[in-house]
Amino acid sequence: MDHIEIFKALSNKSRLQMLEWLKEPEINFPEQLASGFEHGVCVGQIQAKAGLTQSTVSEYLSILQRAGFIESTRVGQWTYYKRNEAAFTALSKIIESNL
Amino acid sequence: MDHIEIFKALSNKSRLQMLEWLKEPEINFPEQLASGFEHGVCVGQIQAKAGLTQSTVSEYLSILQRAGFIESTRVGQWTYYKRNEAAFTALSKIIESNL
DNA sequence: CAAATATATCGACTTTTCCCGATATACCAA
DNA sequence: TTGGTATATCGGGAAAAGTCGATATATTTG
Numbered sequence: 665m666d667h668i669e670i671f672k673a674l675s676n677k678s679r680l681q682m683l684e685w686l687k688e689p690e691i692n693f694p695e696q697l698a699s700g701f702e703h704g705v706c707v708g709q710i711q712a713k714a715g716l717t718q719s720t721v722s723e724y725l726s727i728l729q730r731a732g733f734i735e736s737t738r739v740g741q742w743t744y745y746k747r748n749e750a751a752f753t754a755l756s757k758i759i760e761s762n763l
Numbered sequence: 764m765d766h767i768e769i770f771k772a773l774s775n776k777s778r779l780q781m782l783e784w785l786k787e788p789e790i791n792f793p794e795q796l797a798s799g800f801e802h803g804v805c806v807g808q809i810q811a812k813a814g815l816t817q818s819t820v821s822e823y824l825s826i827l828q829r830a831g832f833i834e835s836t837r838v839g840q841w842t843y844y845k846r847n848e849a850a851f852t853a854l855s856k857i858i859e860s861n862l
Numbered sequence: 863c864a865a866a867t868a869t870a871t872c873g874a875c876t877t878t879t880c881c882c883g884a885t886a887t888a889c890c891a892a
Numbered sequence: 893t894t895g896g897t898a899t900a901t902c903g904g905g906a907a908a909a910g911t912c913g914a915t916a917t918a919t920t921t922g
């Protein structure tokens with residue numbers, strides 16, 4: 665993954681917010697408490713909170729995924745997204761020593 | 764400084780390259796060896812290496828400066844830019860623990 | 863299989879970014 | 893003070909990103 669695409673992915677308020685929300689699914693997505701957060705949060709929940717259209721949210725999540733910050737799991741008709749903490753650690757190190 | 768502006772500043776190949784060049788001025792800007800690198804490298808040297816117009820380079824440097832990654836010093840008719848390492852360390856920590 | 867639901871993709875329009883040339887400003891030297 | 897040199901700012905055209913509504917695809921359920 666190119667560094668530029670990584671920084672571009674982080675250059676948007678809504679996307680940054682999604683990443684933040686996914687840090688604490690239990691707190692930010694209580695509607696999904698019942699089904700649990702094993703694989704993260706499904707697109708619909710994120711959309712409801714983001715106040716953007718379904719298509720925009722879907723695209724933003726895929727941008728974040730391509731950049732490596734989140735991973736997706738399809739379960740039935742739902743796609744769940746959850747953070748990939750390793751990507752943040754890796755980026756942190758790149759900035760500290762390679763930028 | 765807003766996080767978004769920081770990431771936007773890093774979302775461009777030429778700007779990333781400038782930051783990299785400024786890590787080793789002695790190696791990347793030998794033409795300026797004579798006058799030293801006390802305050803960094805002057806705009807003209809960076810422009811010559813970047814292969815962009817003077818106006819573009821000037822703007823890019825000011826974007827990087829607003830984001831905190833470089834600092835400028837005016838000496839006579841020259842403006843010198845040098846890295847502000849603290850900004851990289853700070854960003855690294857933000858990504859590690861606040862993103 | 864048909865309808866319903868969740869998500870992804872497509873096409874279009876608006877806003878932002880990229881990058882340029884032209885011009886303005888600051889400083890130095892004769 | 894008159895050029896000459898270095899940098900900054902302004903205005904614009906092309907490309908990319910932001911965002912939407914409409915449509916397509918997947919999956920579940922009756």
